[in-house]
Amino acid sequence: xxxxxxxxxxxxxxxxxxxxxxxxxxxxxxxxxxxxxxxxxxxxxxxxxxxxxxxxxxxxxxxxxxxxxxxxxxxxxxxxxxxxxxxxxxxxxxxxxxxxxxxxxxxxxxxxxxxxxxxxxxxxxxxxxxxxxxxxxxxxxxxxxxxxxxxxxxxxxxxx
Numbered sequence: 001x002x003x004x005x006x007x008x009x010x011x012x013x014x015x016x017x018x019x020x021x022x023x024x025x026x027x028x029x030x031x032x033x034x035x036x037x038x039x040x041x042x043x044x045x046x047x048x049x050x051x052x053x054x055x056x057x058x059x060x061x062x063x064x065x066x067x068x069x070x071x072x073x074x075x076x077x078x079x080x081x082x083x084x085x086x087x088x089x090x091x092x093x094x095x096x097x098x099x100x101x102x103x104x105x106x107x108x109x110x111x112x113x114x115x116x117x118x119x120x121x122x123x124x125x126x127x128x129x130x131x132x133x134x135x136x137x138x139x140x141x142x143x144x145x146x147x148x149x150x151x152x153x154x155x156x157x158x159x160x
Contacts, residue, residue, distance in 0.1 A: 012083055016096070019073075019080045023099040026069045030106035033062045037113040044120045 004012075040055040080096075 015076075015080055015083055019076050020096055020099065022069060022073050022076055023096065023103060026066060026073060027099060027103055027106060029062055029066045029069060030103065030110060033059065033066065034106065034110050034113060036062060037110065037117055041113070041117050041120060044117060044124060047124070 036055055036059050040052060040059070043051045043055060
């Protein structure tokens, strides 16, 4: 085992704690995202357009938050690996690897739910398109009541 100065030990502990905290935040965001997607699925089935729109806006915000967290996590993970913080205290490594496995599982669940919602939306949109094409307009062949039509005169005046 290598001899580490107090500063190096504190730095490694700080890296582990910060990395763990970021992973926990990302896990929470993915859990929120999964809940939104599940609610969105029910709103698709209920044909609740306004709720679906609000879920979509919330989904966009969560995805942006996950993206910004990911931008911080990637360099932090590189720092975690390069600083050998993982070798400092193996007990701290276990929760981090567990968190990473949970994140991978949540990501796959999110992708599955997202695909399920896309399929539901696609089917629903196809049904709506079919209904629109089958719609018969009862006024289609009638002329407009506002349309001016040329009328032939009905009186004839004869002068001698």
